[in-house]
Amino acid sequence: MIYLIHAGLLLSGCFAYYWLLLRNETHFSLNRWVLLGCLVGSLVLPLVTVPAAWSLRKALVTESVVPDATEPSSSVANTSLISRAGTSATESAATKAEMTPATAPPPASTTTGQIITTQDQQTARASLPAGINYGKLLWLIYLGGVAIFGLHFLVQLGYLIVKVIRHPGFDAGGFHLVELKEEAAPYSFWNRVFLNPDRYDPETYHQIVQHEAVHVRQRHSIDLLLAELVVIVQWCNPFAWLYRRAIENNLEFLTDAEVIRQGEDPVDYQMSLVKVAVPNFPLGLTTSYNQSLLEKRITMMKSKKSSLASGWKYLTILPLLLLSVIQFNAVAQTAPVPAPDHEAASPVAIPHPAPAAEPVSAPAETAIAVAVSPVAASEATSFPLPAMTVQVSPAPAVTPVPDVVILPVANPAVSATNEDFDKARRSWTAEIEDDEVCFTFIVTQGDRQHLSTNSRCFPRAELGTLPTGQTGDFSLQRESGTVTFNGVFNGPEGLGSFDFLPDPNFRKMLAAKGYDGYEDMELLHFFFIDFTSGYLDYLNREDYKPTERELFKLAIFGLSEDEFRSALSGYQTAGYGKPDMDKMIELRIHGVNDKYINELSGLGYKDLTLDDVMKARIHGLSADFVEDMTKAGFRKMQFDDIINLSIHGVSSAYVAELKDLGYDNLSPDDVLEARIHGVRTEHIENLREAGLGNLSLEDARNAAIHGVNASYVSELAELGYTSLKIDDVITAKIHGVSKRKIGDLKKAGLTGLSLDDASKAAIHGVNADQVQELRDMGYTELEFDDYVTARIHGITPRFVQSYEVLGYGKIPFEQLTKLKIHGVSADYIRKYRRDGDDINDLIGDKIRGRHRN
Numbered sequence: 001m002i003y004l005i006h007a008g009l010l011l012s013g014c015f016a017y018y019w020l021l022l023r024n025e026t027h028f029s030l031n032r033w034v035l036l037g038c039l040v041g042s043l044v045l046p047l048v049t050v051p052a053a054w055s056l057r058k059a060l061v062t063e064s065v066v067p068d069a070t071e072p073s074s075s076v077a078n079t080s081l082i083s084r085a086g087t088s089a090t091e092s093a094a095t096k097a098e099m100t101p102a103t104a105p106p107p108a109s110t111t112t113g114q115i116i117t118t119q120d121q122q123t124a125r126a127s128l129p130a131g132i133n134y135g136k137l138l139w140l141i142y143l144g145g146v147a148i149f150g151l152h153f154l155v156q157l158g159y160l161i162v163k164v165i166r167h168p169g170f171d172a173g174g175f176h177l178v179e180l181k182e183e184a185a186p187y188s189f190w191n192r193v194f195l196n197p198d199r200y201d202p203e204t205y206h207q208i209v210q211h212e213a214v215h216v217r218q219r220h221s222i223d224l225l226l227a228e229l230v231v232i233v234q235w236c237n238p239f240a241w242l243y244r245r246a247i248e249n250n251l252e253f254l255t256d257a258e259v260i261r262q263g264e265d266p267v268d269y270q271m272s273l274v275k276v277a278v279p280n281f282p283l284g285l286t287t288s289y290n291q292s293l294l295e296k297r298i299t300m301m302k303s304k305k306s307s308l309a310s311g312w313k314y315l316t317i318l319p320l321l322l323l324s325v326i327q328f329n330a331v332a333q334t335a336p337v338p339a340p341d342h343e344a345a346s347p348v349a350i351p352h353p354a355p356a357a358e359p360v361s362a363p364a365e366t367a368i369a370v371a372v373s374p375v376a377a378s379e380a381t382s383f384p385l386p387a388m389t390v391q392v393s394p395a396p397a398v399t400p401v402p403d404v405v406i407l408p409v410a411n412p413a414v415s416a417t418n419e420d421f422d423k424a425r426r427s428w429t430a431e432i433e434d435d436e437v438c439f440t441f442i443v444t445q446g447d448r449q450h451l452s453t454n455s456r457c458f459p460r461a462e463l464g465t466l467p468t469g470q471t472g473d474f475s476l477q478r479e480s481g482t483v484t485f486n487g488v489f490n491g492p493e494g495l496g497s498f499d500f501l502p503d504p505n506f507r508k509m510l511a512a513k514g515y516d517g518y519e520d521m522e523l524l525h526f527f528f529i530d531f532t533s534g535y536l537d538y539l540n541r542e543d544y545k546p547t548e549r550e551l552f553k554l555a556i557f558g559l560s561e562d563e564f565r566s567a568l569s570g571y572q573t574a575g576y577g578k579p580d581m582d583k584m585i586e587l588r589i590h591g592v593n594d595k596y597i598n599e600l601s602g603l604g605y606k607d608l609t610l611d612d613v614m615k616a617r618i619h620g621l622s623a624d625f626v627e628d629m630t631k632a633g634f635r636k637m638q639f640d641d642i643i644n645l646s647i648h649g650v651s652s653a654y655v656a657e658l659k660d661l662g663y664d665n666l667s668p669d670d671v672l673e674a675r676i677h678g679v680r681t682e683h684i685e686n687l688r689e690a691g692l693g694n695l696s697l698e699d700a701r702n703a704a705i706h707g708v709n710a711s712y713v714s715e716l717a718e719l720g721y722t723s724l725k726i727d728d729v730i731t732a733k734i735h736g737v738s739k740r741k742i743g744d745l746k747k748a749g750l751t752g753l754s755l756d757d758a759s760k761a762a763i764h765g766v767n768a769d770q771v772q773e774l775r776d777m778g779y780t781e782l783e784f785d786d787y788v789t790a791r792i793h794g795i796t797p798r799f800v801q802s803y804e805v806l807g808y809g810k811i812p813f814e815q816l817t818k819l820k821i822h823g824v825s826a827d828y829i830r831k832y833r834r835d836g837d838d839i840n841d842l843i844g845d846k847i848r849g850r851h852r853n
Contacts, residue, residue, distance in 0.1 A: 001139065004233070006046040010324065011230070012239035014038035017320070018246060021313045025306045028254035030314060035247050036223060039230060041321060050329045142236060149232045160189050167192070168707065170736035170762060175216040177209065179736070188212040190221050202770045203796040207269055209765075210262070214255045223247050253300045260301065270298050421521040424451055426499065428485065432492040435460050441498065443521065451521070456528050456558075466494070479533065480506045480526040500524045509533050515548050525555035535561040542568070542578070550581045559588045570594025574601075576610055583610065590617045599623055605639050612639065619646045628652045634668050641668050648675045657681040663697045670697055677704045686710035691717065692726050699726045708733045715739050721755045728755050735762040744768040749775075750784055757784055764791040773797050778810050786813055793820040802826035808839060815839055822846045 018038070022031055169178035169192060178194045186195035186208045193212040197205055215221075227244040234240035260266050423445065430439045438457040445451055460466075464474050468489045475484045481503045487496015502523045510516060513536060518526075531554075538561060539546060546554065554564075567587065571579060574597045579587065587593075592613050600608065600616060603626050608616070616639075625646055629637065632655035634645075650671055658666060658674065661684055674697055684700050690713040695703070703709075708729055716724065716732065719742055737758045745753065745761060748768035753761070760766070766787045774782060774790065777800055782790075789795070795816050803811055803819070803826055811819070819825075819839065824846050833842065 003046050004142075006328065007042050008234050008237040008240070010042035010045060010321075011039070011234060011237065011243060013320075013324070014042055014317075015239045015243045015246065017317055019242075023246065023250075025310055025313070026253075026257070026300065027306050027310070027314075028250055028257055031250050032223065032247075032254060034314060034317065035243075035250060036226065038317070038321075039226060039243065039247075043230070045321065045325055046329065048325055048329050050326055054326050145235045146232055149235050153228055153232055163194070164190065164192050167194075169193075170734055175213055177736075186212060188215045188221075191216055197765070197767070201796075202765070202767075202773070202791070203794070203798060205765065206791075206794060207259070207264065210264065211255055211259050214258045215251070218254070218258075220251045220255075223251060249296070252297055256297055256301050266301060270301065273297065421451075421519065426497055428487065428494075428496055428498050430489070430494040432460065432466075432489070432494075433457070437463060437466070437494075441524075454525075454528060471496070478527055478530050479503065480523055480531055483524075483527060500527065509536075515551055517548075518552070522552060522555075525552070529555055529558055529560040531555055532561070535564075538565070544581055546581050550585075553585050554581075557585055557588055559585060563588070567593060570597070571610075574598070579610060587614065590614050592617050604636065608639065615643060616646075619643055621646050632656070632671075633666075637668060644668075644672055648672060650675050658697070661685070666697070674701055677701050679704050683709065687713065687726075690714055691722065691724065692729070695726060702726070702730055706730050706733050716755065719743075724755065731756075732759050732762075735759045737762050741767070745771070748772060750787070753784060760788055764788050766791050777801075779813055782813060789817055793817060795820055803829075806830070806833075811839065815843075818843050 018031075018035065022034065025031065163178075167178045167180075169176035175188075176192050178192055180194055180196045181198075182196065183199075184194070184196065186193070188194065193209060193216060195205075195208055195212070200208060224244075224247070227247045231240050231244050256269075259269060421443070425444045427442050427444075428439050429442075430437050432438075436457045437460050438455065441452070441454045441456070443451040443453075458476060463476055463485075466474060466489050467487065471486065471488045473484060473486050475482055482501050484499045484501070485496055486498070487494055500520060500523075502520055506523070506526075507516075507518075510518065536551075559567075564584065567584065568578065570593055571577070571587075574594055587610065592610070596617060597613055599622070600606075600613065603623060605616070621643060626642065628651060629635075629642060629645060632650075632652040634642075634655075637645075645668060654675065655666065655671055658671065658681070661681060663670075679697070679700050683704060684695060687695060687700070687703060687708075687710055690710040692699075692703075692713060703726060708726075712733060713724070713729060715738075716729065719739060732755055737755070741762060742753065742758050745758075745766070745768060748771040750761075750771060761784075766784075770791065771787060774787070774797070777797060779786075790813075795813075799820065800811070800816065803816075806826060806829055822843055824839075824842050828846070829839075829842055832845075
């Protein structure tokens with residue numbers, strides 16, 4: 001929580017700095033990096049620990065010390081404040097402070113009435129009425145908000161990813177253009193630009209694409225994703241929302257400036273903004289054509305460019321952030337120097353291996369989270385650590401107690417306390433198999449929310465007489481506790497309920513060895529693997545010193561003592577030495593044992609790392625698979641090659657199918673690429689039947705990548721495109737050539753187009769509307785290539801009309817092209833035309849670079 005507050009304050013400060021000093025500057029690209037840098041800095045800087053010699057907190061704490069022993073209440077208050085900040089232990093005088101377990105007796109003192117003992121604190125706490133834990137309530141509200149906004153983020157992201165997958169669009173030069181039919185404002189995400197071309201005239205369409213292309217090429221989606229993630233974790237901070245809006249607005253300013261820099265006419269471009277200013281905004285994760293306030297964007301386009309003199313504004317923020325680090329960040333503590341005199345202050349003693357310490361005024365509980373095994377359990381649990389109490393004896397001066405920090409671990413998916421376990425419904429089902437009885441234990445709560453499901457087999461002899469025909473009780477006792485079963489068996493199958501009572505001596509044994517605070521439900525997992533004190537002694541002898549978290553992971557993942565011994569012996573025999581505890585558990589999860597290692601070695605895969613062995617196990621590399629690949633003609637393959645084949649499901653049957661189609665002499669890479677890209681034998685056969693014979697495997701792969709199928713080939717054939725080559729069909733598919741588009745062009749009078757022409761039309765956006773507009777202006781004799789030229793160079797009705805008002809009438813299309821290419825605009829003519837000049841004179845002077853006055 002402290003971290004979140006610190007990060008939120010930094011984020012708020014960065015936004016205030018940007019809003020006051022930078023938002024009106026036109027260094028939009030620099031503003032982008034400042035906003036991103038501050039965003040990342042606000043999350044990272046609170047984690048930095050500052051050396052004591054650099055921190056300003058030391059001086060501030062020293063000034064706050066009141067060295068007056070006659071005011072004990074003040075001294076105690078100062079001690080409480082300073083112990084949080086932490087300073088060097090070289091003060092001239094100090095208060096003797098000692099951290100002891102809560103069960104230890106209070107220390108004696110000759111100063112009556114000035115000692116705060118553990119007993120006093122417990123008495124004071126007991127006298128307070130029980131009430132709502134507002135801190136926990138606020139934390140739950142915060143987590144609820146994170147869950148809601150996180151889910152909203154994932155829904156948006158999933159929607160966009162699905163849209164990207166379903167609508168590949170066509171390559172428009174560095175990005176993919178997706179033409180939609182739905183009524184939505186234009187937007188872009190990652191490398192896709194989405195818009196409905198039917199809603200805009202050709203010139204506006206061109207400017208929209210140009211605008212969104214800038215968003216795509218500059219990867220603005222990254223900025224928005226980062227901003228959205230910060231809003232999720234800082235949803236309760238209003239400045240986080242304002243910060244996201246600032247990032248969005250600056251991206252629009254940056255894009256507008258880049259479009260104009262590329263040569264777009266500012267007035268025309270601003271008019272396109274007005275046309276597209278519609279209320280149906282797209283998703284928040286996308287860069288939209290009209291996301292910011294229109295008036296502000298136009299104002300920024302007209303603003304005078306910021307000078308280099310404003311550079312100080314960008315440099316000042318760095319020392320301000322540095323100042324915040326040395327002022328507010330945690331201080332790295334060093335061991336205090338012992339005092340030579342017993343009367344002087346002694347250094348603070350922090351007992352080991354005690355995992356946490358807390359002030360007496362604020363006892364708390366720390367949770368350690370453990371991930372859940374996919375093999376044997378379905379829950380994650382947490383367990384509290386023993387509380388520690390700080391006792392303070394006042395003295396003439398005070399030395400602060402350094403902070404003891406416990407690094408957080410991931411929160412568990414389900415945390416079952418003893419109260420939860422007592423209220424839960426605990427049931428079992430079982431099946432007798434020879435000399436064993438295999439149980440499935442199910443713990444549910446409320447509306448059948450599963451807290452855990454575990455399957456374990458026990459020797460039948462240990463269970464005693466099993467009740468048959470009618471309900472009865474039986475039990476199983478182990479060092480960790482006793483499970484009492486109530487239920488009935490009908491033949492080999494049984495069901496009922498159970499209860500678990502932990503053994504008090506087992507708890508004491510764990511506590512004596514530094515493992516305290518496990519809940520009953522967590523101890524049940526120790527019962528399942530028959531965990532004993534001897535197991536713990538064995539681990540210590542083998543130099544494994546498991547933490548509480550690691551010890552619980554042993555239990556929850558079902559790694560019993562016999563299995564641990566056997567696995568460790570096997571790894572050592574195979575030459576892997578002694579893996580660490582986490583690796584032992586990981587190997588157990590994936591079922592890696594000496595038998596499997598020897599199997600790989602027998603297949604020729606020796607000298608593998610344990611990570612390689614796990615990778616092989618996860619992806620199903622076995623003797624059967626190697627034999628299957630040998631049948632396919634792939635012998636003595638490298639480890640990485642055969643793993644890749646296994647990952648992607650390559651089989652000898654798949655290779656045989658490809659060979660039946662005439663693809664011989666295949667390499668593993670050929671087959672792998674075909675499999676990855678979804679090349680199927682029926683797909684190839686259908687393409688051949690549609691007229692694409694003699695396909696190479698590479699052709700078939702490219703067809704699969706770009707979605708070329710038999711129905712698309714048939715669609716082209718209906719339009720008169722027969723005897724096609726696969727490359728032509730793929731090109732047409734990539735650029736979005738469709739029956740509808742070609743049909744529209746034919747209706748507009750563009751008949752007899754080759755498939756190459758149709759691809760060009762799709763690439764450059766030549767459509768029926770453009771053809772009709774130019775014809776309405778009198779250009780009725782244009783060829784297809786002329787329309788492509790008009791689209792490439794931006795020859796639009798507005799461009800043509802701008803010359804008509806100057807008195808030139810209908811200008812030949814060839815001259816219009818020259819005017820556009822050489823930048824002889826209507827404004828240029830108004831400014832430089834002299835009496836007697838015709839258009840060719842103006843074009844000639846512009847080409848030769850002659851200056852007209």
